[in-house]
Amino acid sequence: NAGVMQNPRHLVRRRGQEARLRCSPMKGHSHVYWYRQLPEEGLKFMVYLQKENIIDESGMPKERFSAEFPKEGPSILRIQQVVRGDSAAYFCASSPPAGLDEQFFGPGTRLTVL
Amino acid sequence: GQQVMQIPQYQHVQEGEDFTTYCNSSTTLSNIQWYKQRPGGHPVFLIQLVKSGEVKKQKRLTFQFGEAKKNSSLHITATQTTDVGTYFCAGPAAGNNRKLIWGLGTSLAVNP
Numbered sequence: 001n002a003g004v005m006q007n008p009r010h011l012v013r014r015r016g017q018e019a020r021l022r023c024s025p026m027k028g029h030s031h032v033y034w035y036r037q038l039p040e041e042g043l044k045f046m047v048y049l050q051k052e053n054i055i056d057e058s059g060m061p062k063e064r065f066s067a068e069f070p071k072e073g074p075s076i077l078r079i080q081q082v083v084r085g086d087s088a089a090y091f092c093a094s095s096p097p098a099g100l101d102e103q104f105f106g107p108g109t110r111l112t113v114l
Numbered sequence: 115g116q117q118v119m120q121i122p123q124y125q126h127v128q129e130g131e132d133f134t135t136y137c138n139s140s141t142t143l144s145n146i147q148w149y150k151q152r153p154g155g156h157p158v159f160l161i162q163l164v165k166s167g168e169v170k171k172q173k174r175l176t177f178q179f180g181e182a183k184k185n186s187s188l189h190i191t192a193t194q195t196t197d198v199g200t201y202f203c204a205g206p207a208a209g210n211n212r213k214l215i216w217g218l219g220t221s222l223a224v225n226p
Contacts, residue, residue, distance in 0.1 A: 031212055042218035043157065043202065056213050091156055101206055102147060103214065105156040 002027070004094050004106035005074075012112045019079040019086070021109045025094030032075045033103060034060075034067055035091045043091065049075060082113045116141050116208055120217035128225050133193050135220035137186040137203035144206055146179055146186045147214065152199040160188075160201075193224050 005024040013019050025032050034046040045059040049069040060067065064082075069075040079086055089110050093103035117140045127133050137146065145164045149157040161170055163179035163186060170177045176189045190197055200221045204214040 033213070040221075043216050045213065045216065048213050056207075093157075095212065100162060101145065101212060101214065102159045102162060103157075105158065108156050 004104050006092050006106035006109050010110045013082050014114050015083055016081050019082050019111055021077040021090050023075040023092030023106055026104055029094035030097045031095045032069050033093045034077050037089045084113045087111055087113045116215050118205055118215045118217040120203055120220050122220055124221045126223045127193050130192050133190040133222055135188050135201050137217050139184045139205050141208055142183050147204045148188055149202045150199050195224050195226055198224050
């Protein structure tokens with residue numbers, strides 16, 4: 001039973017480029033959460049999605065950032081026109097449709113903006 | 115807004131000493147969860163507490179949930195170098211029990 005998968009693990013982008021981060025939740029999980037973490041800091045909630053729906057995007061910047069979780073395929077966090085301040089680790093977590101609220105985290109994508 | 119606060123932010127201990135981190139919520143929680151993140155790693159779920167006054171143990175780790183369900187603690191007895199990492203507590207957001215509100219974490223360093 002594979003865990004939460006994220007790719008790429010490391011991503012380097014130049015300022016102004018687009019970054020596309022992918023997350024495949026655990027099998028059977030329909031809830032996906034994206035977090036951002038700066039070095040030596042805590043987890044900052046960005047967005048919570050269920051299949052084809054954004055449930056809560058209160059932590060996501062209004063501009064340049066978007067997220068989706070299509071019916072088929074992984075969840076995507078998209079950052080357009082990246083700036084140096086976007087450099088961080090981005091973690092995806094998933095949880096099952098019912099039962100415990102426990103979140104299972106992927107290994108993260110380390111984004112570096114040059 | 116709803117907040118979860120953790121103290122201390124950092125803790126250095128000698129191997130063999132005990133360690134405690136405290137978590138306080140601004141609101142009553144239906145449950146509280148604890149996660150551990152090793153340096154360079156990702157958060158890993160440790161435990162969930164649901165009942166008022168609940169105490170759970172995992173080997174050298176003892177977790178408590180306060181009577182009012184607004185605070186919690188994690189105590190590690192006789193720390194080892196493998197305990198190094200950041201410990202986060204998190205509780206469900208009000209009105210939306212799938213989103214979690216996270217504390218900022220307590221980073222534990224253990225000197226051998």
